[in-house]
Amino acid sequence: MNQVIDRGFFKLEEQSSSESSRTSREKIWTLTLNVSGEKVNKLSTKVMSQFKALLPELEALGSESKIDALILLSGKPGQFIAGADLELIQSVSSPEQAEELSREGQKLMDCWEDLSFPTVAAIEGPALGGGCEFSLASTAILMSNDPVARMGLPEVLLGLIPGMGGTIRLPRKIGLTGALDLILTGRTLNANQAYQIGLIEGSLPQQGFKDSVIQWTRKNLQSMKAGNRLAKVPKMPLLGEVGGSFRSFFEKSPIQSLILNQVQKRILAKTKGHYPAPFEILNVIRSTQVGYGEKLRGKARSLALEREAQGFGKVATTEISKNLIRLFFLTEKMKKSNGLQSGLLVPEHRIEKAVVLGAGVMGGGIAQLFAEKEISTRMKDVHLQALSAGIQSAAKIFKKNVKKRKLTQRQYLQKLNLIAPVMDYSGFSSVDVVVEAVVENMDLKKKLFAELEEKVQINCVMASNTSSLSISEMQVGLKYPDRLVGMHFFNPVSKMPLIEVIRGEKTSDSVVASIFQFSKKLGKTPIVVKDSPGFLVNRLLASYLNEAVYLVADGVSIPEIDRILLKFGMPMGPMELIDEVGVDVGQKVSQILYEAFGERLKPCSLNAKVVAAGRLGKKNGKGLYEYQGSQKTKVFDPKVEEIIEFKSSPSIFSEEEVLDRCLLPMINEAARCLEEEIVQSASEIDLGMIMGMGFPPFRGGLLRFADTLGIDTVVQRLKKYQAKSGVRFEPSIPLMKRAQNGQKFY
Template sequence: MHFKLTSDQYIATLTFDRAHTSANTFNEEVLLELESIIDGLKKSPMLNALIIVSAKPNIFIAGADLNVLADASEKELDHIIRLGQRVFRKIEQLHITTIAAIHGACVGGGYELALACDYRIATNAPSTKLGLPETKLGILPAWGGTTRLPELIGLSAALPLILGGTLLPSKVAKKRGLIDSVCFPEQLNQQAHRFTKKPKRRHRIFAAQHNILSLHFIKSQASKSLYQKTRGHYPALLRALDVACKGVLSTKQESFDQERRAIIDLAQGIKAKNLIQLYFATERHRKLRIGNAAPLKIERSSVIGAGIMGSGIAHWIAKKHGPTLLKDVSEEALAKGMANIEKLITSEVKSRRTSQVDAAHCFDRITATTEQVSLRRYQLIIEAATENFELKQKIFTKLETQAGDDTILATNTSALPVTQLADSIKNPKRLIGIHFFNPVSRMPLVEIVKTKHTDDATLNTALCFVQKLGKFPVVVNDSPGFVVNRILLPYLVRAGELFEEGHAPELIDEAMLDFGMPMGPLRLIDTVGIDVAVHVATTLATAYPDRMRVPKILTTMHDKGLLGKKSGSGFYHYRTGKIQANTEIQPGTSPLSSKQKIQDELAALMSNEAQRCLNEGIAESAADIDFAMVMGTGYPPFRGGPLTHATTPS
């Protein structure tokens, strides 16, 4: 049994508590049980209202069981979609008032059930989020969501939520009309009972939007915007747009049929399958542990080095975890680091990603010092100094005397060998790499680099710490460049060589934007910094001299002080506000390749290097490598990652 039905004389409460799992999700068994209960309620003439609640602590309903969708045949998928639509339609057509009393995540099929109710109440708890994220999985809401949300709030308000797959906190959801009331968690039952006195809901008429003329304009504008953002790579968005626009002029059953046909078509496609597998990988890395060793509890952490990376890491720890010490030997460097943190916090307040109160708390959690303070009270120390191996050795030798016996010592190096630092400390079991990507506040991936000495307790402590920061850890073995930089470097090197051969930077970058990368390779080099690119390239060229090298163009630009965006000029000019190709450096004059050939060559380089990493055991699995590249570089999610792409028929 997954549901418990209780009632007094006039009001029934249906509690969803799916057995043997921490989440409420729908599969055929659950939907059939729900249908049986709803059919029974039709025979209860004394009832006035039904309240639907969840027994799970932080989840109302998390939607469909994706394991079912991922493995379903076309016939099975048709059956489960028809079943869900039928059950939710029965809820909608109940003769009594229905209320969804929402606490915790209410997403996908969960919110589609809520839409089938007359009223929706949600708590203001941080865990309460609402929305329809299906398009992010390459499908669309097909249990009535694409039909009912425009009916509730109008097509123009519904489309950004359906197409964006946006999840909203309850207060924002209330403002946008997705729910009717927000309350404290302890008031949810009382508030739900107030709504039982309301009559069945009558939907608004959106005559100004839901007519042929307005629909043509709305759809054409949305189509244009989608193509600009996605270059046509995400068919689910266009199908969802089409179904939603047709739905407002169709009967409800006709619209449901359009939803069903669309999701069956989309779910059979490779793009949806790749996106769903990426979702599974995301969930795995949220909870990843190695072996049975328990992680140590991190109460205090310290970051050594107040540069861009060090200050960025300290800011994120203070925001997401707790008190942190930012340490540097230079007063000037420390002042710049704190200024960077202030800039990051101010930006978050301006963009409303954090409140003034939370911003003040974040700043207060950071202690900055140049003093030789004891670090024995700190359970984790992250070194984020300049990428200089001798300097890092000196830092770790000193940390050995300052830290506690159980303190975990981590380095944020992006390419240098972590194992060699073990010679600097007495207990190498507690040494680990925790490689954040720049900018720390935006990049979701962290590479957890284990050496041959690292024990499971240290490894799991690092994993747990990174997960608490809201990041996704991927465990990799120590090797030059680890996974992401090693795979990315041949791609960036060849892009530089293509420029040397005569290809305009816009052509090279445009080719990879068409492939689905979020940024072209030359723009990426400019953003990372020519100096950083030269350093990483030199490190990897030393390790793999047979196939990696430093392009001459990069050393030339470095010597000229053309360091990319940070200096105002690199492959492009950035000083005027309008990004233009830099005329100070000229491409070569060799015969040119087409965009398609450039795309194929650069993509193949990433796939080939990814295969080498897998063969050498740098990561545990192909799925880990693909996940790291998607999360660490923005490799097109719909392609699944460089290894999946290499084995996918074109």
């Protein structure tokens, strides 16, 4: 009779010998973690305290020689350990408290590592953060080749550093360069990738995974006990290792220092110093470079781990980390939602086959995305040339992915073949969704939707990618207006993560929910937005870009404005962004918003001069900047100052003033959007601005930033600018009400 010991979420179980090894006497046990009431296993306080209580029992079993090897498993199919409990980390308020949290976790991992018998982490799902660190403290790691099994240390994406020994154990197992890559990018690996770099000892088939793990453990028991390396030796040398020996002990080798210095430079260029976690990771790794190529024990391990705990304490309570964790929770919430405010479950349309109408900039991008996600797509245009350009632009994106080894040549061809270019309506009767991306013209769009109604089946959803036209207006005259919805992608489609799902007056719940879910399936972040001019993002963006242009008119130079906003953390300055969008396109959108909302969004006349001079932006090589060569390198062209008759201001604008003028009107407009229920919550505005315009994530989003400034301060400063520059800065009533009531956005 096999022994079973139940300890809360943990179950310890002796495994009987298999038929083939009935004669063998190895005593293999499994330890299964299954946190009840949760979809995934997280390392919460309760889990950790149960584990702590279990450790002496494990040690006793070992000393009584009742156990030869222990396999750590998840009791949830397709899961392992998804990481630490982020709510717990979020609630920590002082660096000392955070350090202590890290120390507690490290101690448990040390005890696991020090057990007198080998341990094997058997991973069938996400082993992230703490889950990955738990595995690293095991003698061996085995992974299922199911794609859901992934390993990684994504802490850096949350403004954190690994705090349970990850920064110490990973470089020792896979070498410095591989470890830096994983810890600094937060990327995750599947079984094959993990095996190739020597992170795991084996990749096993998903079918019969547990049995194979037990078999593997029996087979490799002696080698594990002897401390032999069973994982592949990474191609990149383990720094500190010479001639294949894993015993050398190099401290601060010049190559290591060189690599660390190079990486530091790259991080600085990429983060512009806004994110402290990557630097802290480097500092921890830099100051714990001992014993590469072998497991650390004793004092060396304690010292190294203590340095990690201090690093964790430093970053875990920063505003930056709190903002990034909040953002993570927001996206998780979105993943669980179907986009309906009521939360009601409604029948959803199945979307497997699609049509994209229009093969231009957006149509080509949307078709590529659909094919990428294995959705069979017909792309229709009235011009053969446009179709050919659309296919070419899709191919270009796929080819880039082949180059980055994200796709094989075969997969690239298979995916590209999913896009069928057509000039007629053949095959339309079997599709589930049509996304319209033809030129921005209401009459044309209405005519096309009326035609489409006759060609598609009754359940087909019709979506428009319009950036400024009313969805409700497009519904007028349709037989089934309830199936028309806005699906607003951002340019470039392959890179921009946001989709605004626009609910027209007559759009049904079921269609909103279907497009919301479909957007997630495409790997995007959807937000449901009311049908109103500029929807959410373009309306706020217009107030931002408009004010930046007014600043130029007031005498702040184009490069200076961009420099200040880049320093604030925007991915590109507003002037460069205007060029990206197209100076002419921006001008049109601004005009529409001016007509809708009046004087406060009146466009500055300056851009009209740039358009009149034929400078349309990056697309034709000249806009507010000039774009040179095949790489379209941005350079400042003083000629543009002649065109706009630029006069540098005699009164010097401070950086704060430039930031205020660009950002405060956006906050003001966002307060109006909330009042008008363009979206339902401040968090949707923040998500929209981060995903749709690249508002710096570490600032937590536009309204979170407003809260940090203080609503009263925002109102007072707006009033100051209103006195100088008029109605564009007039504080909105909802914002003033908030200030009066001392009410924040969060």
